[in-house]
Amino acid sequence: MKMAVFLGCTVPVRNLSYELSAKRVAGELGLELVDIPDFSCCGYPVKSVHHETAYLLAARNLALAEERGLDICTLCSACTSVLTEVSRELATNEILLDETCKSLGMLGRQYSGKVKVKHFVRVLYEDIGLGTIEKAVKRPLDMFRIASHYGCHYLKPSKIYDGFDHPEAPESLDRLVAATGAFPVDYRTKKDCCGGAILGVDEETALSMARAKLDDISNRGADAINLICPFCSVMYGANQRKIGAGLNVKYDLPILYYPQILGLAMGISHEELGLMQNPIRPRALIAKIS
Amino acid sequence: MLQDTGKEPRIGVYVCHCGLNIAGVVDVEAVRESARFLEGVVVVRDNRYTCSEVGQKGIADDIREFKLNRVVVASCSPRLHEKTFRTLLEKSGLNPHLLEMANIREHCSWVHYDNHEAATGKAKDLVRSSVARARLLQPLARTKGRVLPEVMVIGGGVAGISAALYLGGMGIKTYLVEKEPSIGGHMAMLDKTFPTLDCSLCILSPKMVEVAECENIKILSYSEVEKVEGQVGDFRVQVRRKPRYVNEEKCVGCGDCAEKCPVKVKDEFNRNMGTRKAIYIPFPQAIPPAYVIDEHNCRYLTQGKCKICQAVCERGAIEYDQTSYVETIEVGAIIVATGFQPYDPRGLPQYGYGRFPNVITSLDFERLICADGPTYGKLKRPGDSTVPKRVAFIQCVGSRNEASGGAEYKIDIDEEMGSSAGSRDPKAYCSRVCCMITAKQAFMVKEKYPDAEVYVYYIDMRTAGKGFEEFYQRGRHEGIVFLRGKPGEIEEQEDGCLRVVSEDLDSGCILDLVFDMVVLAQGLTPPEGLVEFAQKMNLSRSEDGFLMEGHPKLRPAETAIDGIYLAGCVQFPKDIPDSVAQAGAAAAAAAVMCSKESIEIDPLGPVIDDKLCIGCKLCEMLCPYGAIKVELTDKGPKAKSIEVACKGCGVCGASCSTKAITMKHYTDSQLTAQAKAILEVV
Amino acid sequence: MESVRRKDVPVVTVLDPKFKYEVAREPGGENIKYCFQCGTCTSGCKVAELDSKYNPRKIIRMVILGMRERVLSGDFIWLCATCYTCHERCPQDVRIPEVMNALKNIAVREGYIHPAFRAQAELIAGHGRLYEVDGFANEKRTDWGLTEIPQGCPEVAEIYGITGLHDLLSGGAGGKV
Numbered sequence A: 001m002k003m004a005v006f007l008g009c010t011v012p013v014r015n016l017s018y019e020l021s022a023k024r025v026a027g028e029l030g031l032e033l034v035d036i037p038d039f040s041c042c043g044y045p046v047k048s049v050h051h052e053t054a055y056l057l058a059a060r061n062l063a064l065a066e067e068r069g070l071d072i073c074t075l076c077s078a079c080t081s082v083l084t085e086v087s088r089e090l091a092t093n094e095i096l097l098d099e100t101c102k103s104l105g106m107l108g109r110q111y112s113g114k115v116k117v118k119h120f121v122r123v124l125y126e127d128i129g130l131g132t133i134e135k136a137v138k139r140p141l142d143m144f145r146i147a148s149h150y151g152c153h154y155l156k157p158s159k160i161y162d163g164f165d166h167p168e169a170p171e172s173l174d175r176l177v178a179a180t181g182a183f184p185v186d187y188r189t190k191k192d193c194c195g196g197a198i199l200g201v202d203e204e205t206a207l208s209m210a211r212a213k214l215d216d217i218s219n220r221g222a223d224a225i226n227l228i229c230p231f232c233s234v235m236y237g238a239n240q241r242k243i244g245a246g247l248n249v250k251y252d253l254p255i256l257y258y259p260q261i262l263g264l265a266m267g268i269s270h271e272e273l274g275l276m277q278n279p280i281r282p283r284a285l286i287a288k289i290s
Numbered sequence B: 001m002l003q004d005t006g007k008e009p010r011i012g013v014y015v016c017h018c019g020l021n022i023a024g025v026v027d028v029e030a031v032r033e034s035a036r037f038l039e040g041v042v043v044v045r046d047n048r049y050t051c052s053e054v055g056q057k058g059i060a061d062d063i064r065e066f067k068l069n070r071v072v073v074a075s076c077s078p079r080l081h082e083k084t085f086r087t088l089l090e091k092s093g094l095n096p097h098l099l100e101m102a103n104i105r106e107h108c109s110w111v112h113y114d115n116h117e118a119a120t121g122k123a124k125d126l127v128r129s130s131v132a133r134a135r136l137l138q139p140l141a142r143t144k145g146r147v148l149p150e151v152m153v154i155g156g157g158v159a160g161i162s163a164a165l166y167l168g169g170m171g172i173k174t175y176l177v178e179k180e181p182s183i184g185g186h187m188a189m190l191d192k193t194f195p196t197l198d199c200s201l202c203i204l205s206p207k208m209v210e211v212a213e214c215e216n217i218k219i220l221s222y223s224e225v226e227k228v229e230g231q232v233g234d235f236r237v238q239v240r241r242k243p244r245y246v247n248e249e250k251c252v253g254c255g256d257c258a259e260k261c262p263v264k265v266k267d268e269f270n271r272n273m274g275t276r277k278a279i280y281i282p283f284p285q286a287i288p289p290a291y292v293i294d295e296h297n298c299r300y301l302t303q304g305k306c307k308i309c310q311a312v313c314e315r316g317a318i319e320y321d322q323t324s325y326v327e328t329i330e331v332g333a334i335i336v337a338t339g340f341q342p343y344d345p346r347g348l349p350q351y352g353y354g355r356f357p358n359v360i361t362s363l364d365f366e367r368l369i370c371a372d373g374p375t376y377g378k379l380k381r382p383g384d385s386t387v388p389k390r391v392a393f394i395q396c397v398g399s400r401n402e403a404s405g406g407a408e409y410k411i412d413i414d415e416e417m418g419s420s421a422g423s424r425d426p427k428a429y430c431s432r433v434c435c436m437i438t439a440k441q442a443f444m445v446k447e448k449y450p451d452a453e454v455y456v457y458y459i460d461m462r463t464a465g466k467g468f469e470e471f472y473q474r475g476r477h478e479g480i481v482f483l484r485g486k487p488g489e490i491e492e493q494e495d496g497c498l499r500v501v502s503e504d505l506d507s508g509c510i511l512d513l514v515f516d517m518v519v520l521a522q523g524l525t526p527p528e529g530l531v532e533f534a535q536k537m538n539l540s541r542s543e544d545g546f547l548m549e550g551h552p553k554l555r556p557a558e559t560a561i562d563g564i565y566l567a568g569c570v571q572f573p574k575d576i577p578d579s580v581a582q583a584g585a586a587a588a589a590a591a592v593m594c595s596k597e598s599i600e601i602d603p604l605g606p607v608i609d610d611k612l613c614i615g616c617k618l619c620e621m622l623c624p625y626g627a628i629k630v631e632l633t634d635k636g637p638k639a640k641s642i643e644v645a646c647k648g649c650g651v652c653g654a655s656c657s658t659k660a661i662t663m664k665h666y667t668d669s670q671l672t673a674q675a676k677a678i679l680e681v682v
Numbered sequence C: 001m002e003s004v005r006r007k008d009v010p011v012v013t014v015l016d017p018k019f020k021y022e023v024a025r026e027p028g029g030e031n032i033k034y035c036f037q038c039g040t041c042t043s044g045c046k047v048a049e050l051d052s053k054y055n056p057r058k059i060i061r062m063v064i065l066g067m068r069e070r071v072l073s074g075d076f077i078w079l080c081a082t083c084y085t086c087h088e089r090c091p092q093d094v095r096i097p098e099v100m101n102a103l104k105n106i107a108v109r110e111g112y113i114h115p116a117f118r119a120q121a122e123l124i125a126g127h128g129r130l131y132e133v134d135g136f137a138n139e140k141r142t143d144w145g146l147t148e149i150p151q152g153c154p155e156v157a158e159i160y161g162i163t164g165l166h167d168l169l170s171g172g173a174g175g176k177v
Helices: A016-028 A050-066 A077-092 A095-107 A120-128 A132-134 A170-177 A203-219 A229-239 A239-245 A259-264 A283-289 B027-038 B053-065 B078-091 B105-109 B114-136 B158-169 B200-213 B256-260 B299-301 B309-313 B362-369 B434-448 B468-476 B531-535 B576-594 B618-621 B651-655 B668-679 C020-024 C046-049 C056-065 C068-073 C075-079 C084-087 C094-110 C113-125 C133-145 C154-163 C165-170
Strands: A004-005 A033-036 A073-076 A118-119 A147-148 A184-186 A224-227 A255-257 B011-016 B042-048 B069-073 B101-103 B143-148 B150-154 B173-177 B217-220 B225-229 B234-241 B263-267 B276-277 B325-331 B333-337 B359-361 B390-397 B453-458 B479-485 B491-492 B498-505 B507-513 B517-522 B565-567 B598-600 B606-608 B628-633 B636-641 B661-663
Touching: A004 A050, A004 C075, A016 A255, A016 A259, A016 B150, A033 A118, A050 A073, A050 A077, A050 A095, A050 C094, A050 C154, A073 A077, A073 A120, A077 A095, A077 A118, A077 A229, A095 B173, A095 C154, A118 A120, A120 A132, A120 A170, A120 A259, A132 A170, A132 A259, A147 A170, A170 A184, A170 A259, A203 A229, A203 A239, A203 C046, A224 A229, A224 A259, A224 B661, A229 A239, A229 A255, A255 A259, A259 B531, A283 B011, A283 B359, B011 B027, B011 B053, B011 B114, B027 B042, B027 B114, B042 B053, B053 B069, B053 B078, B069 B114, B069 B479, B078 B101, B078 B479, B101 B105, B114 B668, B150 B325, B158 B173, B158 B200, B158 B217, B158 B576, B158 C084, B173 B225, B200 B217, B225 B325, B225 B531, B256 B309, B333 B576, B362 B434, B362 B517, B390 B434, B390 B498, B390 B507, B434 B453, B434 B468, B434 B517, B479 B498, B498 B517, B565 B576, B618 B628, B618 B651, C020 C056, C020 C068, C056 C068, C056 C094, C068 C094, C075 C094, C084 C094, C113 C154, C113 C165, C154 C165
Parallel strands: A004 A033, A004 A073, A073 A118, A147 A184, A147 A224, A224 A255, B011 B042, B011 B069, B069 B101, B150 B173, B150 B333, B173 B217, B333 B565, B359 B517, B390 B453, B390 B517, B453 B479
Antiparallel strands: B143 B598, B225 B234, B234 B325, B263 B276, B491 B498, B498 B507, B606 B661, B628 B636
């Protein structure tokens, strides 16, 4: 299986360990991820400012993948949502495709509507499959309790995701965690949003949203949060200390990207998965495993 | 006779204004003029109301004066006035089948209200194509059909029971078919009824007994309709009689068998909250008052040993060797009263039904508060059998819901919810009864537990009905708090209590409350299997999925098929008095039909040319009604039409590879002429 | 004669009946007129729970009533976290986050843009991404065995030119922002 990996804006600069571990794990599981250096921003951040621009940015990225005859595998949930939405729109709405092609033509590009988009974790869940993943596990992580943060755009709006998991009762991440031998922690605020999208508009509210989940997860005695989106990572990783400082609380909740969790279970060393490069260094966790 | 198809067609075209219904959009004069010089047209006119006395007289006069032998009326749907104009032709000495109608209202002015020019163009096209077909119309002889003075009522809920009693009371032999072991339907499961708080079974069971005692009514319980053939006045219905394994005549309902039966299973009548035995009676007042063996759970029927019930039955009523069989019943009319199934809230997993034991539905609540229910009338929450002190009701669960995200989720949560689990797909319509059911249930909680806190979350309270608003007022006076604002989600806490967050629209606050129990006011959805059932009966369904009435205003208890009538929730959700009223209307319509000595039958159906038929059996395979069969004749295998079973759908004619089959009144040449004319560029 | 009004009662005397149609014409705004004010959206909204300025139901109400200026100039429309919880649950398929996007799109054309969103849009125009991939970043990537990423993406700026966003942001060619 071969797909174009779409890194988006944040991952290649701020979440290198996510990219590194995803590529490492993918290689082991027979998923070849191809870099397309010309990819730009997916378009999501400008959707609320200028719809047409967002759609055209997304369409250009789709066109780049189509030139190479590849479907897209994303690492960021927001990229997943806008690229999926636009790919589906263009595949079914001929008028929009025509108009889009006219604009792409000005850039010397074309698009015929063939590219499909899937989040990396959804590829693991649906295409690689839990069975294969379980078989690849060499070092079950049964000493860890891991709370999954699904985030929003991985599952919603559900109508663009073929109902592969239910946004009101999601289970894919928990099952993927369980496949590594770790204990998937259930918690009340599991479905809630990280608040990242309004960080620049109302920091107080955004951080409060993140905090509600940090509290909940900490209280459930989780060893780490399982993340699949760099946007959410900003809230729980980079901003974890900031949230704590404002409250005079010291959170020490490591965040792990799912491919890091899986990689550890597959017996890959923490160095190769970049664990120490994560925004919260999971020292205790690494000690426990080695 | 004026009509003579040998002569050149002499066609009169009448374009109707229908007040402004058509004329407000379509340029009627232009349509009239467009038809003036069409081949065969002798006279064209437009009328304000063609169906009026004046309009009809005009046509009759023209038939005489211009010696018309074909009439084209461009007006509304033939479903409304075809009969009117056919009668007019007949009175004027023309064969009624020499009428052609162009529907320039429903198919034109109403749907194209925003484009007058295009609508006028389309009306011209429709009229031109109708004239083309009219030129080729042939007079057809109607046949006389017998009318059997007997009626079948399908469905033994309160609507079916009422219809059967009306008919029986008129002296009409009536078969009441019920798929469950007892008649009674959903009403038998209710504890009380709104707004009077009558005990549901107290008012229903006398009617059930009356049914049992009425000599004109035969109850076919534990039976399902498999096939319907024939037409108005003369239906043949095949009814599958499921084996009870208990002789209905011999069983006196003493209950010795159930007492000794060693097998306990979940009781579907109690919404799986209690248990029953493998030999059981659904509820004490069941009619017929006979026990039934659940063949999927009976130890003898599944494992070949036990027979305890047979040993204890003093009357020798247990018959393990009963088998299912088909009984064919001939009736003149059919009333469909197959009811509804409650919405299954597992389709909205945010409310946790099926995952959180203390989230129940309105029907579950009825059983929980009923003296005959699993808790003997004590309201106990299923999670831990404690009496809830804080109870919330959420309205419009599965109703007034256009789409929930729009996705088809692949989700499975606890499949064991029992037979009464309904559709999970939320419905756009208002289910009409849930506001009052909720008001009643909230009231009942307060009545039994005055200290309980009772909250009702609603979008709009709909209390249009006799005594309804007064009941709602009484509920408020009792201290029930009605909250405008629908919660998006229910969260379960570790103690089994339920957290509900909502926006209270009236105070502007976000309410974050915890309840011991939450009752979801589930909507009403079409009964299970209605799609297949409608196909069997050739009935249409409306967009909401329920069976379509003959006319939304004027034929609410009829269907588009003569001789088949509707009663109760199978047409649309309604409360008990409305179901009973509709049952009365359906019974009256069926009785009118059955009082006729004979009826005229439209001569539709296939004409088979033996010379062309090669006996390939394609028609036989495709006919949905088994109305055409290939038989061996002295000229080889030939298709034969079985007229009584034929519904005139035309599949055989369309599919015949050698063009041996021609449909009467819809001949290939007529339809081709019509199609060609409509595609003609003018 | 001016009627006597209490200070704390917001009294609205002029409504723009066309506003709801304007929003319905925007991508994502199509279903706004179906709203029957059930409050399901607000009940599950984490932002609304923390900040009373943001109430999706009320915003939709204001649109349907036609309080155009108030909605477009308000900072509350920028507070939607686009978590899509309400979108999933809305019984009338109003697609609230998309409605908010529609409102923000109109607001931008009318000269109202939240500074954070303007900054994002400008960064993307400049670098092709939200974050610049400079030499330092690429060095780090190479150290890690990851491919280098080109600095900047001129086609993105071209796209801004094609769609007119460039003009909108720079205030030229009729752009007001």
